[in-house]
Amino acid sequence: MTEFRGAWDEAGVADFLRDTTVPIRLTTHRPDGTMWTVTLWFAYEDGVFACATGASAAVVDFLRADDAVAFDVSVNEPPYYGVRGTGTATVEADEGKTLLRSLITRYLGGTDSDLAATLLDADREEVRIEIHPDEIYSWDYTDRMS
Numbered sequence: 001m002t003e004f005r006g007a008w009d010e011a012g013v014a015d016f017l018r019d020t021t022v023p024i025r026l027t028t029h030r031p032d033g034t035m036w037t038v039t040l041w042f043a044y045e046d047g048v049f050a051c052a053t054g055a056s057a058a059v060v061d062f063l064r065a066d067d068a069v070a071f072d073v074s075v076n077e078p079p080y081y082g083v084r085g086t087g088t089a090t091v092e093a094d095e096g097k098t099l100l101r102s103l104i105t106r107y108l109g110g111t112d113s114d115l116a117a118t119l120l121d122a123d124r125e126e127v128r129i130e131i132h133p134d135e136i137y138s139w140d141y142t143d144r145m146s
Helices: 010-019 058-065 095-108 114-119
Strands: 003-006 024-029 035-040 042-045 048-054 068-074 081-093 126-140
Touching: 010 042, 010 081, 010 126, 024 048, 024 058, 024 126, 035 048, 035 058, 042 095, 048 058, 048 095, 058 081, 058 126, 068 126, 095 114, 095 126
Parallel strands: 003 126
Antiparallel strands: 024 035, 024 068, 042 048, 048 126, 068 081, 081 126
């Protein structure tokens, strides 16, 4: 069960994550114990983040070796607000690139672009990373920055 703390309750967090299209910043451990952060497109449904990436990405190997993660989703312009937290990740095949297609539509507005064509290329193997949060902390500096 996810623990929610900070400025928003669970519904407020879900609203923010549904409405924002900034990537998630996902931090993992490398095999040598150092940290590694990547940015990925995501969808948030039923309390779980779903991200897609190429099966050969280094982050996939890191997550298979150690499923503990930290994450941040926050806006890039003032006033600043967002969420951060910790959790565990799972990796599985994105059969038919179903998740990737939905993320391309979410972030690019559709699949009719050169980037979409590259990502959806038949030779590219895609995986689904699911992040199951243990805790989510939200913050909103709107009042103090206005």
